[in-house]
Amino acid sequence: MIERHKHLLVPLPQGPVFKRLMAYGKPHLKWILIAFLLLVGGTGAEILGPILIKIFIDDFLTPRVFELQPLIMLGAGYLLLHVSAAVMNYSQLLLFQKIALRIIQQLRIDVFAKVEKLGLSFFDQFPAGGLVSRITNDTEQVKELYVSVLAIFVQNIVFLIGIFIAMFVLNVQLALFCLVILPLIILVMQLYRRFSSKYYAEMSEKLSQLNARLNESIQGMAIIQVFRQERRMNREFQKTNKEHHDAYFKSIKLDGLLLRPAVDFISIMTLVLVLSFFGITSLNSPVEIGVLYAFVNYLDRFFEPVNQMMQRLSIFQQAMIAAGRVFRLMDHDELAPVKQGAEDPEIKRGVIEFRNVTFSYDGRQDVLRNISFTVNEGDTLALVGHTGSGKSSIINLLMRFYEIKQGEILIDGVPLKNYDDSELREKMGLVLQDPFMFVGDITHNIRLFDENISDLDVKEAAEFVHADNFIERLSDGYNTKVGERGSTFSSGQRQLISFARTMAKKPKVLVLDEATASVDTETETLIQAALEKMRRGRTTIAIAHRLSTIKDADQILVLHQGEIVERGTHNELLEQRGLYHKMYLLQQGAEKLEEKIEEMKAEQL
Incomplete structure (x- = not known):
């Protein structure tokens, strides 16, 4: 690749890339709002479940009051919440996925349309396999951002906000203590993003080189066989493949360190904090078992979406790097010559x-x-x-x-x-x-x-x-x-x-x-x-x-x-x-x- 195309390999800043990706959602804003409302409704229904259990424990089970009509209404309400949550979560997930697929469909069309407008001077120097990788592999990675990451992130963030609201309703002091875990989780996420972006950029480039090597080898297979170049081509392919493997393995080691283990450690420390709080409180005043159950339940529910988001950070990083590569190509200005002037002359003689x-x-x-x-x-x-x-x-x-x-x-x-x-x-x-x-x-x-x-x-x-x-x-x-x-x-x-x-x-x-x-x-x-x-x-x-x-x-x-x-x-x-x-x-x-x-x-x- 010649010098004027080197910038196509440099990753774009993730902030502008994310804004451009979100701009693709504007034509679908109406359905996004509907999906978001369904998401809020489903999340709210899930969060209210432990509140009803808390009411049952503290108002009925502990004092041994078992009035039939209130219990039936409480049970029916709990069942209704679960059914409503299931229906709304299914509907919002379906809508988000449908919107995501349409966005990726449009993105692929835009990339291919841009490639068609590029001048032959670009195709003379840029490997065909690399272009195929941008249009297929990279856009597929971006699709995973919409399908597997954004919907989960939005759902879990709404869920986490709801959990903290419920915690403040139950116990303001303890909820304030639990807020300490948010900066720790954000710190882990930032550390992961900082180190993983380098590895994923290298992975994407090596995959592009693999595709270029494959395309060249398949196109020239007759020459390779005639001149007995199979071993040399195999060595070169193995070398590029190993470089891709090494970059991928580095990302796996980073995932293993900063994703689940780090969050699990924070989860355990938070649980110790909550149990210690209730243990110390019990020395001076009685502890409401329902409140304790609700808090422990909410903590368990809190860290599950956090773990889901952390595990999808790797997909998020890969998608952002891939999107940056796609937008680099879309912003490339080496276009084919176009008409100049307002007139529309016709070729009549052919001089x-x-x-x-x-x-x-x-x-x-x-x-x-x-x-x-x-x-x-x-x-x-x-x-x-x-x-x-x-x-x-x-x-x-x-x-x-x-x-x-x-x-x-x-x-x-x-x-x-x-x-x-x-x-x-x-x-x-x-x-x-x-x-x-x-x-x-x-x-x-x-x-x-x-x-x-x-x-x-x-x-x-x-x-x-x-x-x-x-x-x-x-x-x-x-x-x-x-x-x-x-x-x-x-x-x-x-x-x-x-x-x-x-x-x-x-x-x-x-x-x-x-x-x-x-x-x-x-x-x-x-x-x-x-x-x-x-x-x-x-x-x-x-x-x-x-x-x-x-x-x-x-x-x-x-x-x-x-x-x-x-x-x-x-x-x-x-x-x-x-x-x-x-x-x-x-x-x-x-x-x-x-x-x-x-x-x-x-x-x-």
Whole structure:
């Protein structure tokens, strides 16, 4: 990961993170209030239970007064409280969980929407597995905050407040003594938060690295096996996995020290305090057994929710760290270039002009320097040059995937930055060297959810690029299922489908990034015939892999180290006897050698 992305690994302060998480609850405020009222009602019903027991002990059991009607009413009231508490607690829990799931649903949508707006410069440097971890694992951790932590925290805090109110009703002096335990519990919580945040941040980052490593290994499994890199990849995976394990184990040791044991110790000391108080009081005056029972019962009920909250502190910390990572990504400002200006120009002719364009991916080293050329309506411009000469960078800038450093790009005399994204994507067709296929069927991959493209348009586009020849031979034709990245199709078949996908849009400008580089000679012949029809009436810019395929281009630009070193037609460049001439001779020799090898193979057969 490059330097400008390092801040994505730095945890955000938990205060602002918590406020942003709570802001997601605003659309559900009405139901949150209803759930809160149910929570208060259920908690109040639970707290009143020991009061009724105290009344029974002190007013009926101790003086041995057993009047039937008051006892029936007391028993019925106790039963009613329990039933009411059960119904209200179930309802509030269901509501809180429902709200929590809707909040997480919206959070995931927001994160994914932000990722879609990020520029390609971000994806060039940030590992895909790390992004997947942010959108899935981290949001899942945040879900646990809403589902398993906040509802329990709110419920238990209300319950604790109710318990202290009941304690003050029973005995003000003893209740004041018991207040001493609150600072101790808060101190334990703060100590836990302070030390655990570091461990959980490390855990989340290591898990992100594990996902990135897995994604890279699965994507490149063929290369790993061919070059026998299984052991090395396994060692690297084990190393990252061990680092994740070590960070997790540190958090477990911290949990074991500061969660249950610490609270249990405070609980025992508080019980000793209460019993001592009643023991000392009994020396001077009688002790009400009902009050003693109620206090001990309340203390037991007090520390159970405290223990529940302490045990969920680890989930809370993990969720806050995960939320911080998610919000870091959502706040990242490396966005894709967007339209500027209030006007809505349209691409009608397709005249393309580059004026002194200079560009750098990393902000330090220029990959294009002072690039200038014009492509007239309906003309074909070919870009040739060695690897790294800047051919694909010109295509990337024309498609507005990146912001240019200096200079200007115009289409029909209008700056590229003034066009809306929908206009650019609708009027400019792009075919890459390695076409991407989506899971679905062939029709879906040609149409790509565009409702304006009918089934007839899909078939016409396939026929136009001669893809119908192999599609109709498939068992399910256009309904044939496509696996991940189209792995069940040959590279030539994938390329033909991508051609059909482009032509179904009927673009005004055609951009070809070495579109025939990965197909066989027979398929290339079909594609060349299709390209000839595709280029008619369209402005075309093509990166050429085989120079023999661009002989009829209206203009050829030869690039070297980010600069245009030669320009002209095929014949003009050959006459110059420069870099293009050398490249052509080398390819002619290579093609003749290939033909000779094919002839020898045919003779052997």
